[in-house]
Amino acid sequence: MAPNPPEAIQYESTVYQAGLHYHRPPFTFKSQDWEKLAIARLSASAAGYVAGNAGSSGTYVKNLEAFKKWSMVPNRLLPSHKDEKGNPLFSDCSTRVLGEKLDFPLALAPVGVLRIFNPEGEIAVAKAAESVGVQYIMSTASSTSIEDVAAANGNGHRWYQLYWPSNEHNDITISVLNRARNAGFTALFVTLDTFALGWRPSDMDNGYNPFIHADRIGVAIGLSDPVFREHFKKKHGYDMDDATHNPAVDIEGGAVGEAAREWVSTIFSGHSHSWEDIKFLQKHWDGPIVLKGIQSVADARKAVEAGVQGIVVSNHGGRQQDGGVASLSILSKVVDAVGDKLDIFFDSGVRCGADALKAIALGAKCVLLGRPYVYGLALGGEAGVQHVLRSLCGDLIMNMHLSGYRDLSEVNRSILMRDDEL
Numbered sequence: 135m136a137p138n139p140p141e142a143i144q145y146e147s148t149v150y151q152a153g154l155h156y157h158r159p160p161f162t163f164k165s166q167d168w169e170k171l172a173i174a175r176l177s178a179s180a181a182g183y184v185a186g187n188a189g190s191s192g193t194y195v196k197n198l199e200a201f202k203k204w205s206m207v208p209n210r211l212l213p214s215h216k217d218e219k220g221n222p223l224f225s226d227c228s229t230r231v232l233g234e235k236l237d238f239p240l241a242l243a244p245v246g247v248l249r250i251f252n253p254e255g256e257i258a259v260a261k262a263a264e265s266v267g268v269q270y271i272m273s274t275a276s277s278t279s280i281e282d283v284a285a286a287n288g289n290g291h292r293w294y295q296l297y298w299p300s301n302e303h304n305d306i307t308i309s310v311l312n313r314a315r316n317a318g319f320t321a322l323f324v325t326l327d328t329f330a331l332g333w334r335p336s337d338m339d340n341g342y343n344p345f346i347h348a349d350r351i352g353v354a355i356g357l358s359d360p361v362f363r364e365h366f367k368k369k370h371g372y373d374m375d376d377a378t379h380n381p382a383v384d385i386e387g388g389a390v391g392e393a394a395r396e397w398v399s400t401i402f403s404g405h406s407h408s409w410e411d412i413k414f415l416q417k418h419w420d421g422p423i424v425l426k427g428i429q430s431v432a433d434a435r436k437a438v439e440a441g442v443q444g445i446v447v448s449n450h451g452g453r454q455q456d457g458g459v460a461s462l463s464i465l466s467k468v469v470d471a472v473g474d475k476l477d478i479f480f481d482s483g484v485r486c487g488a489d490a491l492k493a494i495a496l497g498a499k500c501v502l503l504g505r506p507y508v509y510g511l512a513l514g515g516e517a518g519v520q521h522v523l524r525s526l527c528g529d530l531i532m533n534m535h536l537s538g539y540r541d542l543s544e545v546n547r548s549i550l551m552r553d554d555e556l
Contacts, residue, residue: 140224142528161513161521165486165506165529168522172251172509179342180250184508186336189456193449197483200460204492204550209538225534226541231477231500232321232422232443234291237267238527239494239542243481243504244295244323244426246275247344247352251512257286258511262519264290266527271295271323271502274310274401277351279358284317294319295426297328297401301411306400308418309361315419322419323446327427330404332454345398348380348387356397357390366393412440424479429459434468438475445472448481451504462493466547469497487529494542495550 149159162171173181187194214222229239242263249255256278263270264287272283274297284292294314299307311322337343345352356362357374366374372389380388387394415423424444425437437445447465449458461482469478480498484490490501503526510522539545 140531142524142531143224145524145528146532159521161510161518163525165522165525168506168509168513172512175512176251179337179340179344180512182336182340182342183247183250183344184505184512186334187452187456188332188334188454191452192456193458193460194452194483196458196460197449197452197462198485200462201483201485201489201492203552203554204462204496205553206488206491206495206533206537206549207551208536209549212538212540214535215540223540225531225539227531227534229499229542231479232424234320236269236291236500238530239498239500240490240523240527240530241269241271241293241479241500241502242507242523243502244271244273244275244325245504245508246273247277248508248511249277249351250344251508252515252518254515255511256283258516259507259519260284260287260290260292262507262510262516262523263292264288265520266523268503268523268527269293269500272314272319273297274355275345275352277354279354280310280313280317280319281358284319287318292319293321293323293424295323295325296415297325298407298415299400300403300405301407301414303400304414306356306359306361306365307414309359310355311415311419313359315421321422321424321443322415323424323426324415325426325450326406327429327448327450327454328402329406330402332450333456334453345402346391346395348384348391348394350390350394353394353397356400357393362397362400366396409436409440412442416441424477426479426481428468429461429464431464431467431471434472438472442476444477444479446479446481446502447498448479448502451482462496465493465498466496473497487526487531487533490526490530491533491539491545492550494545495547497547 216222227238229236256276260270260283269291270287271293273295350357372379374389374393380390422443425442426446427448428434428445429449447461447468449461477499479500480493481502484501493501507519507522510518
């Protein structure tokens, strides 16, 4: 059972207690305001990257609107669970996913290029995740090496997300997987919908692709990988860090810029892998494998046949394909088809605790948080990410508690009603 009251609820009490002395929190608790406040602080390029979407933003809008179609129905006069001494407890939202116990049914979605939002980037996020007790999923598009992020995450629990190089670069894939496993990443999340970057008007308006510059943002994993570095040296005849090939004034960024662009073409090859290729990953990764980007029942069933341990019902937050289905709208159909055969994660559109609860009620075992923690990073580095995570965890627990859901086993489809059915 969770401590009484849990730390996430104590956060609320701490704020009110400080208010007795006229102290105000440095960050707002209004989750709907995090985006606009963060955008106001960011450069046009960084703001366009995090808030931009594919095409006309149709998929993104559908993601958000899908949550509004569902309402939670509370239960009344249900006594709280009690500890062994008879003390009443707040709701317990711990769960087990991929064989691991999670204090919260939440994880940080893999988001790359985090240094464009704050110089501390992935280091700040990894530290914040450990301090709050939320699972961290590291992106292949990170601005920091696998090893440095693992060190920052310390005793935290972490999973690794793979942007999958084409088969001609299988030796690079093996190297990256080995590095992640050796650094304590226990599960592999394989993104299926980003073998090429989507049509993103905001980025194109700014002429901004963060991966092709010589600042190592978004390409740190490749530029720190020994196999990729050796390939580069054999191809060009010199090391990518060779000072003579990195002049101080070079619009294209010299050898480092060239290496960045080669790494991008390696992980975003432009063409998809096949279902048969999953066997290669299973051969070279000895932990759970989760496929991210599933948006149909047919693909969910193929994932079961492929023998993976989980899927993420996700449309990349509306950033990859325009005119797509809302992730929440397809979630229950996927759960009904394969929910007893693998662990189902949910991603795309979660902005508050109630959103997460709705996704869990529709069958997700764990919900990924993306843009909200990036906005926290922009607003205040590690402290900003901590605030967002503690706020969302507290919001989640309080929503459960006030609705009479004492643990996650009571959060199921029966607690929801569609507004058009009321």
